[in-house]
Amino acid sequence: MSYDPNNIFAKIIRGEIPCNKVFEDDHVLAFHDISPQTPTHILVLPKGAYVSFADFSQQASPEEIAAFVRAVGRIAAEAGLVEPGYRILANHGVHAHQEVPHFHLHLFGGKDLGRMIKPPEK
Numbered sequence: 001m002s003y004d005p006n007n008i009f010a011k012i013i014r015g016e017i018p019c020n021k022v023f024e025d026d027h028v029l030a031f032h033d034i035s036p037q038t039p040t041h042i043l044v045l046p047k048g049a050y051v052s053f054a055d056f057s058q059q060a061s062p063e064e065i066a067a068f069v070r071a072v073g074r075i076a077a078e079a080g081l082v083e084p085g086y087r088i089l090a091n092h093g094v095h096a097h098q099e100v101p102h103f104h105l106h107l108f109g110g111k112d113l114g115r116m117i118k119p120p121e122k
């Protein structure tokens with residue numbers, strides 16, 4: 001899948017659309033999800049043009065990957081989530097219902113998040 005430079009997160013990174021920013025450095029941008037599913041719901045993006053985790057994990061430089069992972073940890077800590085706990089999640093592709101084709105992690109917290117995956121219905 002080729003990268004679409006007109007996806008909504010690319011526009012946010014370029015400053016064409018506003019966001020409720022949490023963190024920014026040379027490689028990473030983080031902002032609050034517009035439709036939060038938990039009391040804290042932050043999206044963390046690399047600024048590079050990567051469609052998904054599969055793309056980022058294969059194509060990103062070691063510097064970009066290190067900056068991204070460090071930023072996720074720092075953002076979680078600065079949001080006060082380390083002690084009560086948090087969940088990070090990335091949707092890749094159709095089975096995961098990825099909506100925006102620019103790689104991002106969801107950072108969820110602020111309440112007991114329950115079990116990771118809903119058990120199958122009987």
Ligand code: AMP
Binds near residue numbers: 090
């Ligand atoms: P995903 O299904 O992993 O691609 O998730 C995309 C997420 O982006 C959803 O949780 C949306 O609520 C969120 N989202 C979409 N547009 C915006 C926006 N303009 N600002 C902040 N979050 C957004």
